[in-house]
Amino acid sequence: MADKSQNRTELVAAIAAASGQTQTTVNAVLDSFFDSLAKAVSSGTKVTIPGWLSVERTQRAARTGRNPATGATIQIAAGYGVKVSAGSKLKGAAKG
Numbered sequence: 001m002a003d004k005s006q007n008r009t010e011l012v013a014a015i016a017a018a019s020g021q022t023q024t025t026v027n028a029v030l031d032s033f034f035d036s037l038a039k040a041v042s043s044g045t046k047v048t049i050p051g052w053l054s055v056e057r058t059q060r061a062a063r064t065g066r067n068p069a070t071g072a073t074i075q076i077a078a079g080y081g082v083k084v085s086a087g088s089k090l091k092g093a094a095k096g
Helices: 008-019 023-042 088-095
Strands: 047-049 053-060 063-066 073-076 079-086
Touching: 008 023, 023 047, 023 053, 079 088
Parallel strands: none
Antiparallel strands: 047 053, 053 079, 063 073
């Protein structure tokens, strides 16, 4: 497991330093990116950034589950999830 992590503030600062933009501008761009991504995925549109990642909505069928506290059988309703797949450039960066 990775022993390092980067939060949003650190990411914004790193992008701002690398691009020469202000942190306020970078933060606004990230907000717009995530809003657009959420709208596309919620409407069922797959978003792909070639070589980096793809994000799509997936459907989960209804199923039977078990309450871990009581052991009782419960019905879990059908719903949606999100699938995020890493692209070749992101996988290559992870390898080092």
